[in-house]
Amino acid sequence: MNEFKVQAIFNDSYSKEIQILMPKGSMMQEHSAPAPIIVQVLKGEIDFIIDNKANNLKEFDCIRVKANIAHSLIAKDNSIIRLSLFKNDTFSRVCSVKIKQ
Structure with missing residues (x-):
């Protein structure tokens, strides 16, 4: 995996599901x-960063974030994320x- 990619998985009457591919070392800025x-x-x-604190997330870990909370993501490895x-x-x-790559 060498490039950052965002794609919609599905969109129903309740939610939207998105897949994000992040190469190692890439960052979604705040x-x-x-x-x-x-x-x-x-x-x-x-690393999922909120208030300058890194929450390390590995395979199958998840985090819920309230509305309007600033956050950023750094890929520690080639990663596939469900949003x-x-x-x-x-x-x-x-x-x-x-994005920074």
Whole structure:
């Protein structure tokens, strides 16, 4: 895996599910969501940073984040992430987060 990629998995009447591929060393810079989110690592390992505190997440670990909480992600290994959004959040918002590779 050598490039960052975001793709929609499905969109139903309750939520939106997104898959994020993060190569080792890449970073989603600090951002927030307008509604609560759930992030689950399906493969790999990331540091999920809130208030300058790293929450290390490995395969199958997940974290729920309240609305409007600033956070960033750093891939410690090539990682596949499942992002669950509330219906009122947008795929385009996720795609607009600045990435460092």
